[in-house]
Amino acid sequence: MLVTITYSDDANATFEQALGEFMVQSAWLQTVGKEYGVGAGTHVSISLPDTAPTSIDDTTIQSNILALIQAGTAPDPAADGGISSATYMAFFPSSTAITAGGSTLCQISGGGYHGETTATVNGHTISYSVVSECQPGLPVQPPQDITWAASHEFIESATDPYPNSSPGYAIFDTNQPWALIGGEVGDLCTYVLPQWTEGSYTALQRVYSNASAKAGGSPCIPAPATYYGHDDRVVHGAGGGLVADGRGPAHHGLRAADGLARNLHAAERADREAHGRMARGDAASVVRGHPGDVVRERDRLHGGHGRHLHALSGAQARSNARTSAASTPSIAIAPASLV
Secondary structure (H helix, E strand, O other): OEEEEEOOOOOOHHHHHHHHHHHHHOHHHHHHHHHHOOOOOOEEEEEOOOOOOOEEEHHHHHHHHHHHHHOOOOOOOOOOOOOOOOEEEEEOOOOOEEEEOOEEHHHHEOOEEEEEOOOOEOOEOOEEEEEOOOOOOOOOOOOHHHHHHHHHHHHHHHHOOEOOOEOOEOOOOOOOHHHHHOOOOOHHHOOEEOOEEEOOEEEEOOEEOHHHHHOOOOOEEOOOOOOOOOOOEEOOOOOOOEOOOOOOOOOEOOOOOOOHHHHHHHHHHHHHHHHHHHHHOOOOOEEOOEEOOOEOEOOOOOOOOEOEEEEOOOEEEOOOOOOOOOOOOOEOOOOOOOO
């Protein structure tokens, strides 16, 4: 179940609610989620009568979502104390200044992040995400920047819902170049254009697929065109470039990064070399005895487009892993999915 939360003065609220309804039943979700145990689900939309705060921190966001559940305003499928099968997505207008771990949302992401609450409700923590527009943000026009950020956080919340207590799908072996661009299934395809179009949504996050990569197809699905051994286009360059420099998250449209081209080329090289090994019959990174898989069950790793917030003493964004060795990533069997 996806629970979306919007504010009364958010000009994009109608779009955001419709996007949530669309995503849970979309062909996109069933395509990108299938091999990770994620399928069609349900959507609950909560339209708050309140106006959005001018500023808010992640700790308060967590508390507010938990309070909605406690009050019965938001559903809790795991009210018996089990692990929740819902993920909660809070949308904020760009006029709200959001901070997490001492940084603003737009410093740590291109428009969103996800994590697991520190506190509990009804005996369990919850999976949640935060989405808001960043300017400059992702390389698509509004409101499709919301589509990109929300679909990214949704699929990563579904495949890695509890990064603190029960880690899910993400890069397991950090000693390969794919780790340069993030750890989760969405991060690995954040830099590839075009993203996916379905209906009126033109920027749905493509997702890393072990099965497609092992078969010699595009590692990022759905693939919009025939795959010729490299993906369509990598977004980079000064001004509207990506950040992949070890000093901050890897995102579109923030600031140009030192060593950016080197890091992106390393990732592209890893892609080519991985397919070369597969063609020769060599094993890529091994996942629980299954050679060739690229992303394994998460081992305390973290993401790029919207970082995980690992709450130790409050929510703290952890920096992306960086590496220089050339091999493929790896994702394996995750805990129970959310959708």
